[in-house]
Amino acid sequence: MSRRPRTLAYCTVALALVAGCATQPAQQPAPAAKKPAAAQKYAAIPKDKDSDLKLHAADGRVLNGANALGRMQREAGLILWLAGNQFFAMDDVVGAFQKQNRGVAVGIITLPPGLLLRAIQTGGWTYGGRTYPGLPDVYASVNLDHLKALKKAGLMDTYATYLHNEMELMVAQGDPKRITGIKDLVRPDVRTSLPNPVSEGIMRFYGRKVLERHGLWNQISAGKECASCQTTPNNWFTSVHHRETPQRIQDGRSDTGIVWVTETMEAKRDGARVDSVRLPPEDSLVNEVSYAIGSLTNSARKAMADRYVRFLATPGAKQAYSKYGFVNASDAELSLKPIP
Numbered sequence: 001m002s003r004r005p006r007t008l009a010y011c012t013v014a015l016a017l018v019a020g021c022a023t024q025p026a027q028q029p030a031p032a033a034k035k036p037a038a039a040q041k042y043a044a045i046p047k048d049k050d051s052d053l054k055l056h057a058a059d060g061r062v063l064n065g066a067n068a069l070g071r072m073q074r075e076a077g078l079i080l081w082l083a084g085n086q087f088f089a090m091d092d093v094v095g096a097f098q099k100q101n102r103g104v105a106v107g108i109i110t111l112p113p114g115l116l117l118r119a120i121q122t123g124g125w126t127y128g129g130r131t132y133p134g135l136p137d138v139y140a141s142v143n144l145d146h147l148k149a150l151k152k153a154g155l156m157d158t159y160a161t162y163l164h165n166e167m168e169l170m171v172a173q174g175d176p177k178r179i180t181g182i183k184d185l186v187r188p189d190v191r192t193s194l195p196n197p198v199s200e201g202i203m204r205f206y207g208r209k210v211l212e213r214h215g216l217w218n219q220i221s222a223g224k225e226c227a228s229c230q231t232t233p234n235n236w237f238t239s240v241h242h243r244e245t246p247q248r249i250q251d252g253r254s255d256t257g258i259v260w261v262t263e264t265m266e267a268k269r270d271g272a273r274v275d276s277v278r279l280p281p282e283d284s285l286v287n288e289v290s291y292a293i294g295s296l297t298n299s300a301r302k303a304m305a306d307r308y309v310r311f312l313a314t315p316g317a318k319q320a321y322s323k324y325g326f327v328n329a330s331d332a333e334l335s336l337k338p339i340p
Contacts, residue, residue, distance in 0.1 A: 072107025
């Protein structure tokens with residue numbers, strides 16, 4: 001496939017995802033105090049997300065935050081934008097990749113897949129008052145629909161399914177509220193911290209489906225679809241749930257929240273005073289949850305991007321992920337195939 005100019009690609013993605021690229025009327029120039037239009041359109045990384053922005057240098061050093069974000073476009077030999085719930089596994093995964101590819105620096109952003117997709121759409125990020133234009137070489141989501149949108153925009157052709165997971169409820173250590181299942185999320189004495197339905201794939205594609213099936217969605221959301229917002233006196237929609245929910249539960253601001261099984265495991269490894277309530281398959285969606293990945297057709301480092309996707313089928317990658325509780329995909333799932 002021939003590569004399109006990036007400016008055309010950005011608008012094409014916007015047409016596919018949000019029905020149009022907004023432009024300012026010529027007769028209404030922005031006041032001098034405002035940021036340039038290009039900067040205003042970039043996707044915004046929530047504050048204090050330094051640990052989700054990393055540059056693994058070829059010499060083994062790991063840079064974080066704005067420093068990593070500012071350097072990865074010019075210094076990395078590979079840039080990965082991955083659904084954020086993998087963040088705790090990525091040091092090991094990247095380490096395994098770098099053992100097989102000496103001298104390659106790897107930049108990583110691990111944030112909600114909808115937010116990553118918005119950054120691809122707009123061509124970059126804002127963080128801490130600064131702008132960081134640029135695109136990834138590889139993108140991964142917890143739902144294939146995100147990759148289908150990129151295909152429609154001419155930015156991705158093939159994909160592989162490389163991981164599986166399931167949902168559960170995170171609760172305070174010892175489960176003091178005696179929470180046993182999904183229906184407890186609307187008990188008047190239970191405060192919830194739930195992934196937002198705007199950018200967090202766990203809610204958009206999985207959690208909301210379960211809540212709607214139980215007839216609880218409207219009661220919890222109160223008709224709101226937002227992030228970092230209080231929808232009812234008892235429910236908070238997060239910005240980045242795998243960071244916020246364990247902290248809110250430990251701080252006594254929430255009693256429970258929907259998370260991935262791997263996230264409770266990581267929170268406990270990190271010393272969090274939390275426990276888990278496992279859900280039946282019809283609520284955990286263990287048979288549905290799949291992680292999809294692909295390289296962008298307009299990647300500046302396409303050969304290395306394709307090499308990384310193939311690497312995910314190797315024993316080194318599988319061992320790195322399974323160490324953290326992820327379920328590896330089958331060989332058939334890991335083989336590249338056209339995006340439908």
